[in-house]
Amino acid sequence: MHRSIQFLGILVTAAALSNFSSAQTPPPATEAGTNSAAPAPRGRGFGSGGFNSPADKPSPRRDANSQLAHEQLLEKARKGGIDIYFEGDSITRRWGTSDSQYKENLANWNTNFFGWNAADFGWGADRIENILWRLENGELDGVNPKIIVLLAGINNVGAQPGDDAKVEDITKGVKAVLDICQKKAPDATIILTAIFPRNDNMAVIPTINKINDNLARFADGKKIRYLNVNDKLADKDGKLLEGMMNVRDKLHPTVKGYQVWADGLKPIFTELLGPPAKTDHAPAPTGDPSASAGSGAPPTNH
Numbered sequence: 001m002h003r004s005i006q007f008l009g010i011l012v013t014a015a016a017l018s019n020f021s022s023a024q025t026p027p028p029a030t031e032a033g034t035n036s037a038a039p040a041p042r043g044r045g046f047g048s049g050g051f052n053s054p055a056d057k058p059s060p061r062r063d064a065n066s067q068l069a070h071e072q073l074l075e076k077a078r079k080g081g082i083d084i085y086f087e088g089d090s091i092t093r094r095w096g097t098s099d100s101q102y103k104e105n106l107a108n109w110n111t112n113f114f115g116w117n118a119a120d121f122g123w124g125a126d127r128i129e130n131i132l133w134r135l136e137n138g139e140l141d142g143v144n145p146k147i148i149v150l151l152a153g154i155n156n157v158g159a160q161p162g163d164d165a166k167v168e169d170i171t172k173g174v175k176a177v178l179d180i181c182q183k184k185a186p187d188a189t190i191i192l193t194a195i196f197p198r199n200d201n202m203a204v205i206p207t208i209n210k211i212n213d214n215l216a217r218f219a220d221g222k223k224i225r226y227l228n229v230n231d232k233l234a235d236k237d238g239k240l241l242e243g244m245m246n247v248r249d250k251l252h253p254t255v256k257g258y259q260v261w262a263d264g265l266k267p268i269f270t271e272l273l274g275p276p277a278k279t280d281h282a283p284a285p286t287g288d289p290s291a292s293a294g295s296g297a298p299p300t301n302h
Contacts, residue, residue, distance in 0.1 A: 028197070059130055061123075083116060083147065083282075089154065094252060099291050114276060149193065152195075193261070194227065199239065
């Protein structure tokens, strides 16, 4: 009897250790770079409707490709000649990138912005906390742009509806980005763009709308302008209008969608900078480092 009790105790202990080990093992890494809101590293959790890590705390992307991209963006910043500084995730990145698969987007970028010295500092799959880290680690240092265009937060929203804690977290994260932009570029006017609708899950539209209502309150009409073009991208229920977004992911703008954004930006650019010049002094566009690695593989960060 005594031996049976000892054996049972060993089994219970082993099961407990197994459960503890499973709880400590992080989920397998998902491929980042699709701007489809891959899970963040484990941190403070708020359940299925919440978030994984605080958006207002800088957090680096630790994969080698993102670190290399950061170095390239630092070099771009050092070159200067930038009057309009675009910041964001892959929605921003795909517009002004040198990657060949987005050449139509770049042509649209040049058509709209040549002569205004605009440079793209977006990076694919970035969450707000990643953007905040890049800004705090040199990508805006010494640039002194006249205008900063910011679109951030869709990767924090993700593809599942969020609770009030998630809305508050994303709002606080965007405010932290605004604060660091004003600290490092105090003379710049910031154009804060409303988060675009995503239709891979229509249930997230109310979450996006709540966040955008909060973002609108940051605008003072002077140093921070708020731009919401969502009524030209989607109907009143958030359903995307035909041709505005990539049909595959229902998330990234097509050239038609980017033109809607450009049409909202250009009157503000003209007001603040005057008409575009006949020459442009911004650094050449950069791309995904993995796309130029010579492996023939598709880029890992989009």
